[in-house]
């Protein structure tokens with residue numbers, strides 16, 4: 001990656017930390033659910049405030065950059081990735097955790113150019129862990145290099161009856177667990193681009209493998225992903241799970 005994106009990445013780390021402070025503060029006194037479109041799809045005022053904080057602060061510094069943010073898309077903005085520099089933001093990944101004070105909540109910021117993720121930042125707010133990756137330059141947690149595990153006996157961070165299962169309740173942290181070598185794999189159908197844009201780069205830069213649930217190349221707009229420490233485990237998951245297709249994140253808006 002050309003060094004030209006370093007200042008954007010530094011800004012992403014700084015604003016993710018600030019956003020994390022806001023999330024930690026709100027955990028004490030502002031976890032009220034505003035809308036609930038399903039049992040798991042919750043929105044709080046804090047989701048919206050944190051997204052605004054991030055977008056405003058990035059706009060001031062990088063006025064030409066574009067945004068795809070979970071709450072902005074929920075409010076009707078389009079979710080199309082162009083070749084322009086684009087910040088892909090999940091202000092609170094793990095909103096259900098946040099509402100229950102279950103202590104795994106992340107701010108996730110991916111940054112893409114020419115439809116390729118150039119850097120990813122996941123701040124696990126309560127653990128105070130800042131996960132970062134730049135394309136071609138490795139993945140880190142609080143500055144320490146990350147490496148996926150060499151285990152062949154898989155611990156998986158999502159539902160399956162074949163593997164041992166753990167789940168943090170946030171896609172971003174689940175992926176950082178794979179990148180950190182604490183779990184061998186994560187898969188999910190139903191996530192959105194803002195859940196996985198940053199985490200996917202963190203996994204691949206830590207030496208992991210990303211696949212679509214049908215075994216092809218991962219497509220961040222397709223709402224499905226397998227992330228694993230190696231190809232053998234990724235392909236085993238592909239074989240074991242029953243895949244299905246959901247409406248893509250970049251599907252044309254219904255009029």
Ligand SMILES: O=P(O)(O)O[C@H]1[C@H](O)[C@@H](O)[C@H](O)[C@@H](O)[C@@H]1O
Nearest residue numbers: 092093094095096169170171195
């Ligand atoms: O908390 P969110 O940003 O809504 O993301 C959730 C996602 O909605 C849910 O489908 C997944 O199971 C979680 O892992 C996400 O992180």
Ligand SMILES: [Mg+2]
Nearest residue numbers: 090093094195
């Ligand atoms: Mg999310």
